[in-house]
Amino acid sequence: MRAWKLFLFDVRFQWKQRFYFVYAFICTVYIGLFHLIPETHIDTALVLLTFSDPSALGLLFAGGIVLLERDLGIWSSLFATPVKLGEYLLAKCLSLGLLSLIAAFAIHLPASGWPASPVYFCLGVLLTSCFFTLVGMAASLPSQTINGFLIRSQAYSLVFVLPILGYLNVFDTPLYRLLPSQGSLLLLSGSLRSPSPGEAGYAIAVLVVWVGLAGFFTVRLLNRTVRHVDGGHRDE
Numbered sequence: 001m002r003a004w005k006l007f008l009f010d011v012r013f014q015w016k017q018r019f020y021f022v023y024a025f026i027c028t029v030y031i032g033l034f035h036l037i038p039e040t041h042i043d044t045a046l047v048l049l050t051f052s053d054p055s056a057l058g059l060l061f062a063g064g065i066v067l068l069e070r071d072l073g074i075w076s077s078l079f080a081t082p083v084k085l086g087e088y089l090l091a092k093c094l095s096l097g098l099l100s101l102i103a104a105f106a107i108h109l110p111a112s113g114w115p116a117s118p119v120y121f122c123l124g125v126l127l128t129s130c131f132f133t134l135v136g137m138a139a140s141l142p143s144q145t146i147n148g149f150l151i152r153s154q155a156y157s158l159v160f161v162l163p164i165l166g167y168l169n170v171f172d173t174p175l176y177r178l179l180p181s182q183g184s185l186l187l188l189s190g191s192l193r194s195p196s197p198g199e200a201g202y203a204i205a206v207l208v209v210w211v212g213l214a215g216f217f218t219v220r221l222l223n224r225t226v227r228h229v230d231g232g233h234r235d236e
Contacts (some may be wrong), residue, residue, distance in 0.1 A: 002083055010065075014095060017063065017068075023099060026105040035036035043192050046112055047123055048164065050104050050188050051181070057100050058132035062092055063140035069076045079226045085219050092137065093130040099226065100129035108191055116146045117190035120200055124187025127207040131180050132157065134214035141218075141225045177202075180210035 017216040104125045139156045141150035163182040166172035176182045183203035
């Protein structure tokens with residue numbers, strides 16, 4: 001119940017901060033750009049854009065939200081309550097995942113129509129958004145300025161975008177299969193074709209494992225950051 005209330009609070013907060021209006025404008029620009037891309041490259045551009053959009057949204061918006069909440073003093077009252085840190089992170093992942101999903105369909109429907117595999121497509125968007133949201137929060141927690149956060153976020157995320165090189169046939173290696181973004185690209189390609197059960201199972205598994213690892217790391221980091229709120233003890 002607390003996680004649900006936090007989720008609704010986050011959605012209202014994002015709406016109040018005009019995140020949805022900003023993304024409506026961004027999606028309009030993206031749709032306009034698709035008319036400038038040669039038809040032979042539309043499918044590739046659509047998958048890469050859908051990958052970069054929730055990853056950038058989660059990475060940058062999550063970190064910005066953490067810095068903004070901290071500066072506005074929201075943490076002082078929020079973490080003085082019985083709210084668990086895991087619930088706080090879950091609400092952030094779900095609220096930004098919802099925004100990513102709305103943006104993904106807003107771009108996809110006019111450009112390419114309904115995804116060939118909507119379930120896998122949605123899972124790809126949501127899990128990718130969750131992972132990069134956690135990475136963005138982990139980068140923002142030790143940061144005191146927006147510049148410090150931007151440097152950390154790029155350093156933290158650099159390795160995770162390498163599978164794009166394989167997708168573009170620039171440089172490929174089996175090691176990409178260890179990274180969550182390889183699973184993201186497979187699931188997001190569900191907008192064009194349905195992945196095989198083996199591909200889908202691998203993609204979901206690798207993303208879930210990395211989301212779990214990122215969640216564990218971010219909870220520990222968040223616990224250290226807000227420990228002073230209740231005298232050094234937090235319920236994770």
